[in-house]
Amino acid sequence: MNISVEQTIHLTTKNTQLSLLVLDSGHLLLGYFGKKIGEVSLAYVVEEIQRASYMADTDGIKDFKLEQLPNLYPAFGNPDLRTPAHLERDASGSAIADFRYKSHSFSNEKKPLKELPYCQSQEDVTTLTIILEDALTKNELAITLSAFEKQDVFTQSVCYHNHSEATIQIENMQSLSLDFLSDRFDLITLNGAWGRETKINRRPLVQGIQGVDSKRGASGHGQNPFIALVDPQTNDEQGTAIACSLLYSGNFQASAEVDMHQNTRLQIGINPFQFSWELVSGDSFTTPEAVFFYTDQGLNTLSQTFHRFYQNCLLRGPWAKKSRPVLLNSWETFYFDFNREKLEKLAEKAKEIGIECFVVDDGWFSKRADSSSSLGDWVPNEAKLGGSLTDVIQSIHQKKMLFGLWLEPEMVSPDSDLYRNHPDWIIQSPGRTPQLIREQYVLDLSLKEVQDHLIVVLTTLLKTYKIDYIKWDMNRNMTDLWSGGLPENRQNELAHRYILGLYRILEEVTQAFPHVLFESCAGGGGRFDPGMLYYMPQTWTSDDSDAISRLSIQEGTSFVYPPVAMSCHVSAVPNHQLGRMTSLNTRTTVAQQGNFGYELDLNQLSKSEEDELKQQIVSYKKERETLQFGIHYRLSPYDKNQVAWQKKNEKTGDIIVSHVTILVQPNTVQKRLKLEGLNPQASYSFENTVRTGSELMEIGLMIPRPSHDFYASQWFLKKVKE
Ligand code: GLA
Numbered sequence: 001m002n003i004s005v006e007q008t009i010h011l012t013t014k015n016t017q018l019s020l021l022v023l024d025s026g027h028l029l030l031g032y033f034g035k036k037i038g039e040v041s042l043a044y045v046v047e048e049i050q051r052a053s054y055m056a057d058t059d060g061i062k063d064f065k066l067e068q069l070p071n072l073y074p075a076f077g078n079p080d081l082r083t084p085a086h087l088e089r090d091a092s093g094s095a096i097a098d099f100r101y102k103s104h105s106f107s108n109e110k111k112p113l114k115e116l117p118y119c120q121s122q123e124d125v126t127t128l129t130i131i132l133e134d135a136l137t138k139n140e141l142a143i144t145l146s147a148f149e150k151q152d153v154f155t156q157s158v159c160y161h162n163h164s165e166a167t168i169q170i171e172n173m174q175s176l177s178l179d180f181l182s183d184r185f186d187l188i189t190l191n192g193a194w195g196r197e198t199k200i201n202r203r204p205l206v207q208g209i210q211g212v213d214s215k216r217g218a219s220g221h222g223q224n225p226f227i228a229l230v231d232p233q234t235n236d237e238q239g240t241a242i243a244c245s246l247l248y249s250g251n252f253q254a255s256a257e258v259d260m261h262q263n264t265r266l267q268i269g270i271n272p273f274q275f276s277w278e279l280v281s282g283d284s285f286t287t288p289e290a291v292f293f294y295t296d297q298g299l300n301t302l303s304q305t306f307h308r309f310y311q312n313c314l315l316r317g318p319w320a321k322k323s324r325p326v327l328l329n330s331w332e333t334f335y336f337d338f339n340r341e342k343l344e345k346l347a348e349k350a351k352e353i354g355i356e357c358f359v360v361d362d363g364w365f366s367k368r369a370d371s372s373s374s375l376g377d378w379v380p381n382e383a384k385l386g387g388s389l390t391d392v393i394q395s396i397h398q399k400k401m402l403f404g405l406w407l408e409p410e411m412v413s414p415d416s417d418l419y420r421n422h423p424d425w426i427i428q429s430p431g432r433t434p435q436l437i438r439e440q441y442v443l444d445l446s447l448k449e450v451q452d453h454l455i456v457v458l459t460t461l462l463k464t465y466k467i468d469y470i471k472w473d474m475n476r477n478m479t480d481l482w483s484g485g486l487p488e489n490r491q492n493e494l495a496h497r498y499i500l501g502l503y504r505i506l507e508e509v510t511q512a513f514p515h516v517l518f519e520s521c522a523g524g525g526g527r528f529d530p531g532m533l534y535y536m537p538q539t540w541t542s543d544d545s546d547a548i549s550r551l552s553i554q555e556g557t558s559f560v561y562p563p564v565a566m567s568c569h570v571s572a573v574p575n576h577q578l579g580r581m582t583s584l585n586t587r588t589t590v591a592q593q594g595n596f597g598y599e600l601d602l603n604q605l606s607k608s609e610e611d612e613l614k615q616q617i618v619s620y621k622k623e624r625e626t627l628q629f630g631i632h633y634r635l636s637p638y639d640k641n642q643v644a645w646q647k648k649n650e651k652t653g654d655i656i657v658s659h660v661t662i663l664v665q666p667n668t669v670q671k672r673l674k675l676e677g678l679n680p681q682a683s684y685s686f687e688n689t690v691r692t693g694s695e696l697m698e699i700g701l702m703i704p705r706p707s708h709d710f711y712a713s714q715w716f717l718k719k720v721k722e
Contacts, residue, residue, distance in 0.1 A: 003023055018154060026101045033242070052068055070180065109125065116157075117289070117314070141160055142159045156175060158287045185205050205264060217250060219248070241295050241299060242266065245530055246530070304631055318514055332600060338363065358403060402517075427498075434479070446483050547591070552643075588616045590660065629650075635659075
């Protein structure tokens with residue numbers, strides 16, 4: 001192609017490399033992204049691209065086809081007619097912009113992001129900032145790329161500076177846009193619905209746009225702000241993959257666009273649907289941060305890279321690295337139907353059994369007896385609690401358990417004092433009846449007075465009572481989008497301003513009470529995303545607590561998120577969502593994949609169940625370090641009727657293997673399960689046997705014959721000799 005490369009800029013991590021090319025025209029290209037190959041000049045990669053027909057020339061140069069080149073952050077208005085990463089509109093109505101390279105600089109720090117979650121590290125980080133400028137307006141795009149050396153991970157955020165006199169409307173600004181000169185990829189996304197979140201969805205790319213997005217005001221149950229392109233041959237154990245995740249909890253999009261010449265554009269960012277942002281002269285706009293990386297070590301490494309990175313560089317506060325307590329939650333135990341006597345009886349038993357945190361879920365406040373009232377009125381119902389909340393908390397603390405409480409701060413019931421006093425604080429459109437979902441409205445968190453009110457209510461609650469844990473719920477999505485606080489030309493800012501308002505509240509409250517363990521929830525995993533994890537280090541994974549449903553939900557969630565961030569509880573049988581019967585052993589094995597707890601009436605257990613449960617808690621506490629923070633591997637059992645996973649304690653080398661057969665079948669011969677990531681020379685002891693790491697990885701463990709459906713087995717392997 002008739003182009004010439006002026007400079008190559010390399011940004012590397014321990015094993016990977018991102019190389020950018022600046023053309024003499026000022027266009028910025030992605031020269032290379034993959035395994036480390038050294039600081040070579042990569043000009044030939046784009047210079048050798050042969051011209052295809054029927055595309056616009058660039059800058060009047062025949063044979064300079066920008067649309068065929070791997071652009072790094074293409075704005076609309078240039079001859080590249082694929083989906084742009086940036087689109088703005090000026091006062092004339094023109095959406096043409098033309099950003100060219102102006103300068104770049106390196107630093108050894110990772111700066112905080114204004115009003116948004118971001119990753120940071122004490123270890124080596126190199127940050128590359130590239131400034132692109134539009135010569136006509138003098139407006140600038142600052143692309144900030146950070147390389148986390150030891151983590152093998154990159155982050156990117158883009159900031160738009162309006163240096164002109166005029167006001168600009170931003171209509172699309174993605175966090176990341178990468179072009180690859182191939183379409184030989186499978187696309188992986190996480191999809192589902194309420195009660196069946198995060199199924200791993202893998203399919204080959206086809207020409208056109210494919211991906212996931214949310215228009216619900218939250219990241220949502222149906223899709224997760226994550227996307228990966230992987231080689232069709234890639235599996236858990238080997239192969240290449242490029243993964244992207246977005247630190248954002250609202251409307252997002254993640255897409256792969258295959259063009260007519262088998263090139264792929266990968267993007268992730270705020271959903272441009274119903275989004276715009278008015279940027280006045282002198283102002284700036286920053287996108288959420290995207291996290292992305294390349295691996296050639298397969299999908300287990302992809303998941304482990306996310307786990308390590310989010311564990312070390314995203315989760316904050318004293319709880320980030322601390323063992324999480326075994327918890328009992330009152331929701332599936334009593335729903336709304338409890339009183340002091342019931343709570344006391346449950347707490348007595350909880351203490352006896354070894355529970356460490358006792359959580360009172362929905363129903364403790366105002367006159368809330370079902371979902372029809374009281375959200376917004378966060379005042380303890382002393383009649384129901386048989387005294388003050390302080391009394392209840394004291395009684396739990398006397399039993400040497402932590403005390404936890406459920407809240408849904410972003411919502412209001414029509415039947416509440418908060419709504420009666422402030423009917424204008426909800427999201428609603430003028431002249432229209434706002435829609436109810438679960439009998440509640442969404443508070444307009446873009447309004448400063450609503451944010452301030454919630455900060456005062458929450459900090460007062462946490463100052464008044466000795467609360468150790470908060471479950472922060474959010475049980476409906478947004479409809480009727482319109483805000484009384486915004487002029488008509490800024491209404492498309494509401495969904496993003498809501499998230500910025502939410503982040504402000506979360507920052508104030510979680511930073512003021514760092515000892516409190518916050519758990520996020522949105523009807524289960526309706527907002528299980530890295531944005532929420534920045535403020536709250538764990539999330540309720542799904543409202544479906546059935547052990548068999550949880551196999552795929554937890555497999556999908558832990559595809560990206562650290563298992564310790566994933567709350568998993570043992571609930572009663574028949575299961576309340578599905579009516580399925582599973583053994584206590586199976587429910588426990590599955591719940592121990594993540595952050596373990598219970599959600600059932602302990603007083604309904606038989607003596608033998610109670611003894612089994614006590615034993616499970618004793619053994620869980622012994623193995624907690626490995627189960628919560630161990631390196632997580634998906635193992636490949638023989639067929640789809642089985643699921644298996646493994647945890648490896650990085651310090652001791654101890655291994656815990658879990659296996660579930662879903663349906664028992666007649667006349668089958670059991671197969672073996674090969675382990676992963678062991679030291680081949682080391683010896684491991686279990687069940688009166690000693691085997692080497694090599695044997696366990698090459699020959700594997702014999703899976704016991706299941707005696708009934710939903711049959712779980714676990715192996716605890718101690719590393720005895722290096
Ligand atoms: C949501 C949560 C549940 C429970 C209820 C209470 O559905 O996901 O765990 O807290 O709200 O209303």
